[in-house]
Amino acid sequence: PTVGATAEIVEALRTSGACFAPDLATATRRLQCDVEEALWDGVARGLLTADGFAAIRALVSGARSSPRPSSSVSRLRRGSFGRSNAAGRWSLVGAVDAVEDRESLAxxxxxxxxxxxxxxxxxLAVHEGGCVPWRELQWALRRFEDRGLIRGGRFVAGFSGEQFALPAAMDGLKATRRQERTGERVTVNACDPLNLTGVVIRGPRTPAVRTNTVTYVDGLPEGGTTVGP
Incomplete structure (x- = not known):
C-alpha cells in the first residue's frame, strides 16, 4: 500500500524497527482501532508479523472487537492499549531469499x-500444501528410506501410491490395532489440523469453520458433525 494507515505503519516500522502498538499509534497519530485494523491488514498482505501469540489467539478466538472512538482516545492518551488484540511487538516480514538447493529444502x-x-x-502432503511439489518430497522420502531412517509400505488403507512412515509411527499403528475399542470420544474444532474428514478419512469434508466441530469415537468420525450458527 502507498497510502492509508497500513502504509504509515509499514513506514514507521521500516524507520524505527520493531514497535509496540501504542508506539505505532504515537508515530502515526492514529487511534487504536485504526492501528489494529492496519496491523491485521498488514498481516493479511504478508507484510507484518508479531513476536508473540497473543494477537494470533485473539484472531482465532474471534475476540477482536471495535472499541468506541471515545475509549480509544482515552487509552491512547494514557499510552496504553488495555486489553488490545494487537499485543506484542510488531515488525516487518523479512525478505525471503530464493532457495537454490531444492533437494535440501525437500x-x-x-x-x-x-x-x-x-x-x-x-x-496428505497435498492437503498440507507448501512450496515443495509431491514429486520432490517423494524423492526426499526415498532417500530417507535408503538411509534406513524410515520405512516404505502400505500403512493407511484406501490410498494409492507410495507411503512412508517413521518406525515409531509403525509401532503406534500396530499397538492401536491390538487395542480393544472403548468408545472413547474426542471432539476437535473443525479448524484443528486433526480434522481429517475428506482427507485421510473417506467421506464429505467438514468445512474448517470456527463454529464447526468433529467428534471421533475410537478414532473414527461420528455419523455427523456439529455445525454452529
Whole structure:
C-alpha cells in the first residue's frame, strides 16, 4: 500500500524497527482501532508479523472487537492499549531469499511432515500444501528410506501410491490395532489440523469453520458433525 494507515505503519516500522502498538499509534497519530485494523491488514498482505501469540489467539478466538472512538482516545492518551488484540511487538516480514538447493529444502519439508503425522503419502502432503511439489518430497522420502531412517509400505488403507512412515509411527499403528475399542470420544474444532474428514478419512469434508466441530469415537468420525450458527 502507498497510502492509508497500513502504509504509515509499514513506514514507521521500516524507520524505527520493531514497535509496540501504542508506539505505532504515537508515530502515526492514529487511534487504536485504526492501528489494529492496519496491523491485521498488514498481516493479511504478508507484510507484518508479531513476536508473540497473543494477537494470533485473539484472531482465532474471534475476540477482536471495535472499541468506541471515545475509549480509544482515552487509552491512547494514557499510552496504553488495555486489553488490545494487537499485543506484542510488531515488525516487518523479512525478505525471503530464493532457495537454490531444492533437494535440501525437500528433505526439510519431508522431515517436518513425518514429525507431524508419522505417516506421509500424496493425499496428505497435498492437503498440507507448501512450496515443495509431491514429486520432490517423494524423492526426499526415498532417500530417507535408503538411509534406513524410515520405512516404505502400505500403512493407511484406501490410498494409492507410495507411503512412508517413521518406525515409531509403525509401532503406534500396530499397538492401536491390538487395542480393544472403548468408545472413547474426542471432539476437535473443525479448524484443528486433526480434522481429517475428506482427507485421510473417506467421506464429505467438514468445512474448517470456527463454529464447526468433529467428534471421533475410537478414532473414527461420528455419523455427523456439529455445525454452529
Amino acid at each position: 528433505e526439510v519439508v519431508a522431515d517436518q511432515l513425518l514429525q507431524r503425522w508419522g505417516v506421509v503419502f500424496r493425499d
